[in-house]
Amino acid sequence: MFSLRRYRKILEEYNVFERCAKCGTCTYVYGSWAPACPAFNEFKFLTYSLGGKLLLAWGYLNGRLKLDQDIARVFYSCTLCGNCAYQCQITETDGTRPIKLYAITLLEAMRKELVRVGLGPMPEQKRVWDWILKEHNPYMAKHEDRSLWFPKDVVKGLPEKAEIVYFVGCTSAYIETEIIDATMRILNRLKVDYTILKDEWCCGLPLIRTGAPSQLVDEVVNHNIAAIEDAGADMIVTSCPGCYRVWKEDLADRHDFKVMHTVELVAEAIERGELTFKKPLKAKVTYHDPCDLGRHCGVFEPPRKILKSIPGVELIEMERSRENSWCCGAGGAVAFWLPEFTMNTACERIREAEETGASLLVSACPGCAMTLKNAIKEKGSRIMFRDITELILEHL
Amino acid sequence: MELYEQIVSIVGSKYVSDRAPELFLYSWDFMTTEPPGKPQLVVMPKDVEEVQAIVRLANRAGVPVIPYVQGTSVAGLTNPNEGGIVMDLKRMNKVLEVNEEDMYAVVEAGITQAQLKRHLDKNHPSLRFAYTWGPPGAGVLPALLNQGFLDLSLRYGSAESMINGLEVVLPTGEVVRIGSCSVSPYWFTRNPLPDLMGLFIGWQGTTGIVTKAGIKLFTKFPYQEIYCVDSMDVESGFKAQILIAKADIADDICSENWAWSKMSSGYKLPFEREEGEPELYTTVVISANTEKELEAKEEILKDICNRVGVRVYKFKEILPTLPKGHQYADAYVNFPIQISNDWDGARGGSLQWVGVYIPNSLLAEAYRRVEKIYQQHGFLMFAYNRMMDHGHSGIIRFSTCAWKKHDERGRKAVRRLMMKVAETLLELGGVIYKPPPWAARMNLKRADPYTVELMRRVKKLLDPNRVMNPGKWDL
Ligand SMILES: Cc1cc2nc3c(=O)[nH]c(=O)nc-3n(C[C@H](O)[C@H](O)[C@H](O)COP(=O)(O)OP(=O)(O)OC[C@H]3O[C@@H](n4cnc5c(N)ncnc54)[C@H](O)[C@@H]3O)c2cc1C
Ligand code: SF4
Ligand code: SF4
Numbered sequence: 001m002f003s004l005r006r007y008r009k010i011l012e013e014y015n016v017f018e019r020c021a022k023c024g025t026c027t028y029v030y031g032s033w034a035p036a037c038p039a040f041n042e043f044k045f046l047t048y049s050l051g052g053k054l055l056l057a058w059g060y061l062n063g064r065l066k067l068d069q070d071i072a073r074v075f076y077s078c079t080l081c082g083n084c085a086y087q088c089q090i091t092e093t094d095g096t097r098p099i100k101l102y103a104i105t106l107l108e109a110m111r112k113e114l115v116r117v118g119l120g121p122m123p124e125q126k127r128v129w130d131w132i133l134k135e136h137n138p139y140m141a142k143h144e145d146r147s148l149w150f151p152k153d154v155v156k157g158l159p160e161k162a163e164i165v166y167f168v169g170c171t172s173a174y175i176e177t178e179i180i181d182a183t184m185r186i187l188n189r190l191k192v193d194y195t196i197l198k199d200e201w202c203c204g205l206p207l208i209r210t211g212a213p214s215q216l217v218d219e220v221v222n223h224n225i226a227a228i229e230d231a232g233a234d235m236i237v238t239s240c241p242g243c244y245r246v247w248k249e250d251l252a253d254r255h256d257f258k259v260m261h262t263v264e265l266v267a268e269a270i271e272r273g274e275l276t277f278k279k280p281l282k283a284k285v286t287y288h289d290p291c292d293l294g295r296h297c298g299v300f301e302p303p304r305k306i307l308k309s310i311p312g313v314e315l316i317e318m319e320r321s322r323e324n325s326w327c328c329g330a331g332g333a334v335a336f337w338l339p340e341f342t343m344n345t346a347c348e349r350i351r352e353a354e355e356t357g358a359s360l361l362v363s364a365c366p367g368c369a370m371t372l373k374n375a376i377k378e379k380g381s382r383i384m385f386r387d388i389t390e391l392i393l394e395h396l
Numbered sequence: 397m398e399l400y401e402q403i404v405s406i407v408g409s410k411y412v413s414d415r416a417p418e419l420f421l422y423s424w425d426f427m428t429t430e431p432p433g434k435p436q437l438v439v440m441p442k443d444v445e446e447v448q449a450i451v452r453l454a455n456r457a458g459v460p461v462i463p464y465v466q467g468t469s470v471a472g473l474t475n476p477n478e479g480g481i482v483m484d485l486k487r488m489n490k491v492l493e494v495n496e497e498d499m500y501a502v503v504e505a506g507i508t509q510a511q512l513k514r515h516l517d518k519n520h521p522s523l524r525f526a527y528t529w530g531p532p533g534a535g536v537l538p539a540l541l542n543q544g545f546l547d548l549s550l551r552y553g554s555a556e557s558m559i560n561g562l563e564v565v566l567p568t569g570e571v572v573r574i575g576s577c578s579v580s581p582y583w584f585t586r587n588p589l590p591d592l593m594g595l596f597i598g599w600q601g602t603t604g605i606v607t608k609a610g611i612k613l614f615t616k617f618p619y620q621e622i623y624c625v626d627s628m629d630v631e632s633g634f635k636a637q638i639l640i641a642k643a644d645i646a647d648d649i650c651s652e653n654w655a656w657s658k659m660s661s662g663y664k665l666p667f668e669r670e671e672g673e674p675e676l677y678t679t680v681v682i683s684a685n686t687e688k689e690l691e692a693k694e695e696i697l698k699d700i701c702n703r704v705g706v707r708v709y710k711f712k713e714i715l716p717t718l719p720k721g722h723q724y725a726d727a728y729v730n731f732p733i734q735i736s737n738d739w740d741g742a743r744g745g746s747l748q749w750v751g752v753y754i755p756n757s758l759l760a761e762a763y764r765r766v767e768k769i770y771q772q773h774g775f776l777m778f779a780y781n782r783m784m785d786h787g788h789s790g791i792i793r794f795s796t797c798a799w800k801k802h803d804e805r806g807r808k809a810v811r812r813l814m815m816k817v818a819e820t821l822l823e824l825g826g827v828i829y830k831p832p833p834w835a836a837r838m839n840l841k842r843a844d845p846y847t848v849e850l851m852r853r854v855k856k857l858l859d860p861n862r863v864m865n866p867g868k869w870d871l
Contacts, residue, residue: 018745018800021427024466024508024533025734033514033532043410044440044487046467047417055426056417062802070415089734093662095720 004106004113008061011106014098017058019090022051026084026099029324036083036320038327038345047074050084050103057110072119075110077341080209080332081291086323104296111211121210124337128206133219136201137170138336146200149177154184155196161232164194165257167224167247169240170202171366179366182389183239183262189396190269194237197227203243208250210333225255234258237265239389241293241365248297261293262389263364267302270309277395280312286358287315287388288349288372289325290365303364303388310395316356326352328368335371346375354383364388399457403439403481406449411440411487422464422482423475426801427739428748429811430472430832433867435462435482442487444563444571444607451605452569454481454863461567462865463601465506465535469542470749471832473600477867485535488607491515496523498584499613500560502577505606508533509732516613523613526558532732537609542830543598543753545782545791547681547731548614551647553785554753556597560585560610564596567604567859575610583610595854600830600868603858617683619690622711622729625701626674633676634759634781636704640680641756641787643700645693650782651678653763656795659778660737662721665798666776679711679724739797746801748810749778750818750835751793752826756783759792765820766794773813791829792821836869 011017027037027049035041039048046052053075059065088099114120121129128138135143147155150168166187172179187194204220228236235258238244248259269275285307293299300322307315320326329335329345349372353361361376361383363369369387376385397405403412413419414437424432436459441447454461460480467474476482485506493502494516503512510532516523526546528539539546544555552558561575561583572578574593575586586593596603625640627633630653637649652660654669657677669675680697684690701708726733739747754762759781770777781792794817799806818828818835822842828835840848852871858864 015740015745019736019740021425021468021531021736021739021745021747022421022466023468023531023734023736025510025531025736028510028532030532030734031730033510045413045418045421045438045484047421052417052421055421058426058801059420064802065416065420068416071417074417088736090736090740091662091721093664093719093721 003116004061004109007105007109011102014102016098016102016106017054017061020051020054020058020099022046022049022055024049024051026050026088028087029083029320030087030089032319034320036087036324036326038081038329038341039078041348042341042344043077048077050088050099053078053107053110054103057106067114067117067119069119072114073122075107075114076120076122076125076210076332077334077338078107078332079291079327079329079334079345080104080107081327082295083291083324083327086295108209108211111209113211115211115213121212121333122337125206125210125333128333128336129210129212129216132202132207133216136220137174138202138206139170139174141174146173149173149180150196151181151184154181154188158195159193160195162193162195163233164192164235164237165228165231165233166194166196167203167236167238167240167243168196168200169238169243169366171242171370172240176366176369176387179239179369179387179389182387182393185393186262186266186389187237190265190275192265195231195233197224197231199227200224203246205242205246206333206336208246221251221254228255228257235260237262239364239366239387241290241297242367245292245296261299261302261364263302263306264299266392267305270305275396277310279395281310281391281395282312283360284314284316284356284358285360285362286318286353286356287321288318288328288353288361288363288368289322290363290368291325291327291331293364294325295323303362306388306392307362310391316358318352318356320352328371330367330371342371343375343378346371347379350375350379350381350383354381359384361385362388362391399453399459400437402453403437403450406453407439407441407446411442413438422467422484425467425469425472425475427468427746428470428472428832429807429814430475433476434479435476436479438482438484440484440487444565447483447565447605447607448569448571450481450483451565451567455568455861458861458863460863460866461605463605465538466508466531466533468531468534469538469830470747471830471835473542473830473832473865473868477833480863483605492608493583494520494523494613495582495584496520498582499523499615500583500610501525501613502583502608502610503536504608505535505537507536509536512536513732522615524616525611525613526552526555527731528555529733529735531734536611537606540609540611541597541606542600544830545784547648549782549784550641550649550786552612552614554789556593558612559593559597560612562593562596562606563608564604564606567861567864571607577610595858601865602869603855603864617685619685619687620681620683621690621694623680623682623697623708624711624714625678625680625706625708627676627678627706628674630676630763631760632704632706633678634756636701636706637678637783638756638787639700639704640697641783643696644786645696646680646682648681648782649678651676651780653677653777653779655776656778656780659797660722660724660735661719662737663719746799747795747797748814749793749795750814750821751791751829752821753789753791753829754821754824754826756787756790758824758826759790762792762821762824762826765824766817769813769816769820770794773809773816775810775813833867833870840871
């Protein structure tokens with residue numbers, strides 16, 4: 001959530017702007033040369049690659065380019081998946097890779113700048129902002145309906161105050177509602193002291209990723225922090241990588257809560273021998289790394305550990321996995337205004353999943369679940385999708 | 397109808413842009429001192445028919461067309477000097493055929509090194525093509541069409557000799573085929589017809605747009621070793637290179653001077669040559685069918701190096717000691733590579749070089765003369781050379797980096813230096829390759845007047861309305 005002006009200093013120290021020569025490496029997975037950048041893949045012009053955007057930023061900061069609506073569209077047509085930054089090989093003698101470290105924050109800072117000058121976000125995203133501030137979710141749903149799909153029997157037994165807050169997130173609350181059920185029952189099985197917030201609001205992701213001014217972000221963030229403090233918790237668990245990254249990275253200097261994704265909690269329990277899977281799953285399974293969980297937060301191993309612990313599972317990696325994972329297409333809040341781009345990107349992921357010969361595609365993200373399930377339908381694919389929380393619960 | 401609408405009617409609105417971000421991005425190479433241009437439109441055709449239609453339209457309207465793949469020629473060859481339509485060919489990236497037996501591929505014009513490498517690795521793992529050290533995202537064909545040099549150029553000749561056949565859209569819109577593919581279904585050779593290939597090679601996209609090419613593929617040898625040959629002065633280094641080339645044992649012989657080597661290691665300027673540091677680092681790549689063959693070649697290499705008095709050792713021996721930022725470590729084994737340190741290593745983020753084809757006997761003298769010029773201009777000299785075509789010719793290029801993209805004074809100073817270097821190398825007997833417009837003029841000034849006249853006639857015949865990439869090879 002840096003502003004471009006604050007961020008400029010860091011970028012200049014590493015000379016990030018000067019060092020890009022739009023060479024195009026960031027559009028490929030380095031070494032296997034599979035496509036890496038969904039935006040470039042969809043829109044084709046160089047402009048949409050990371051290099052293109054870095055040079056647009058350079059042009060703007062050096063007074064060679066005036067921001068306009070078309071430039072804004074380029075910056076908002078990016079899933080912020082971060083694959084590009086991993087592929088650029090620009091390296092310091094000590095091994096530091098400045099583009100990898102700073103490019104994505106720069107893309108976000110540019111969005112913030114576009115908002116500052118009145119060119120961002122895109123109108124559809126602006127409607128989402130307004131809705132979040134009014135009804136505290138981005139899906140045009142009523143706030144009062146947020147808990148409609150929560151498993152009543154489980155919720156009933158939750159304490160008012162607890163060590164852990166399960167932060168549900170909007171996508172689970174309104175769309176991928178099975179994830180709530182699964183997560184809560186897993187938490188019960190783990191016998192952890194947890195509760196849910198009486199009045200949870202959107203974590204603020206759609207605001208943060210689209211460059212909303214700090215005061216808007218603060219409105220939702222302050223509410224949630226106060227609610228968590230009220231619940232007496234010192235830890236947040238979530239099954240949503242979007243919320244996870246917001247709490248763990250974006251808001252790191254705003255709270256002292258420990259933040260964990262469900263897969264981390266479960267993997268630790270498996271490690272300690274506190275959780276074993278009894279029911280086997282005889283299937284070839286492939287795992288999709290959500291960008292917010294994998295590339296952005298470095299959580300690659302726990303979901304794999306879980307899947308490998310289910311008896312009978314044969315885990316087959318897709319060609320692009322872990323750091324090189326192809327985005328599902330919904331990141332960076334693009335799905336709100338470029339549904340076709342999201343769908344095409346998701347269909348490409350389904351194609352890749354099919355290529356492994358797996359019958360089951362698993363991920364650990366309600367956003368990816370929504371997008372990939374839509375793509376499976378669109379393509380008429382025979383592959384099945386399950387969120388990892390559901391799989392965990394079914395095979396305990 | 398406006399030009400924009402007309403082009404939209406050919407390629408659809410998704411693939412044409414007259415918007416600020418594209419016009420900015422395609423105006424310049426963001427690397428060299430070559431001035432940016434002002435494109436009117438950027439267009440991405442999908443096939444030869446669309447290319448034809450756009451070119452016909454541009455020709456009628458007298459609007460320039462600039463063929464473009466990644467714009468990384470390090471000479472600003474895609475900067476639209478006189479505006480017009482930048483034609484980004486990257487949607488035309490298919491491998492149309494791979495003939496394993498006859499070792500060639502037919503590819504579309506926008507295919508990149510990364511894409512062809514991926515295709516061959518997945519489908520024809522025994523075959524490879526010859527690479528430039530350019531970025532993975534750079535086109536395969538631009539280097540071939542513009543007489544670049546490749547990692548197999550010592551063994552098989554400079555880049556254009558990789559071409560077996562071409563399909564070209566002429567500036568007036570007709571499609572021609574050159575080479576065996578004009579007579580036969582096989583793109584296996586450019587012989588035995590009168591060789592019209594020259595009408596499109598070395599012309600920097602000023603005589604037509606190549607839409608397909610048949611290019612040579614090579615088998616991968618089972619044994620390969622990379623050797624370093626370090627010399628305390630360039631004289632002994634180049635001498636060793638010439639003898640190794642003559643012995644005909646290597647696939648590639650190329651070198652960096654000490655400064656280039658530091659740059660590619662990721663060091664930040666200012667840096668100096670340390671005491672005892674070699675002046676020239678030569679790399680020799682040797683491949684073989686058997687271990688015995690490799691051993692025999694190694695013996696010859698060592699013998700030459702001993703005679704000349706230069707140090708030779710295996711590259712893998714020093715690999716663990718290289719700085720983390722060293723980007724050549726992966727080279728040869730894993731082409732293509734992003735050697736971004738070459739343009740940003742010294743932290744300027746800019747790069748320009750003057751390179752010449754030169755008789756190898758003149759390499760050392762070229763180095764020393766140019767060194768003086770760099771000293772006079774107060775710049776550090778980065779030099780790189782490569783033996784070509786069994787040692788029959790060579791290239792040497794001198795580069796400058798470390799001025800910032802927006803630093804106008806730096807840009808001008810580098811420009812003055814580059815011009816002086818070019819002049820000196822021409823005087824010595826070199827010929828500038830991939831010349832930016834000013835260097836092309838220098839080449840022409842020294843050229844035989846009838847040669848220039850012939851070039852002019854050829855250009856006029858092919859491109860009567862001067863629409864193809866005007867400003868380059870300005871005849
Ligand atoms: C770090 C670095 C290292 C490099 N090392 C090497 C090297 O080892 N050897 C070497 O040869 N080069 C080298 N190069 C330069 C090299 O020219 C480019 O990397 C690459 O070949 C250019 O590809 P491109 O796609 O960027 O071409 P572009 O810049 O897009 O095009 C180059 C020229 O070809 C013309 N052109 C492109 N396509 C067509 C077409 N279909 N028909 C007609 N004209 C066309 C363009 O109009 C332009 O004049 C290096 C560059 C860099 C940055
Ligand atoms: S970000 Fe890195 S890989 Fe991408 S174009 Fe720039 S230099 Fe090349
Ligand atoms: S963040 Fe993702 S979509 Fe955006 S430029 Fe990078 S790779 Fe492309």
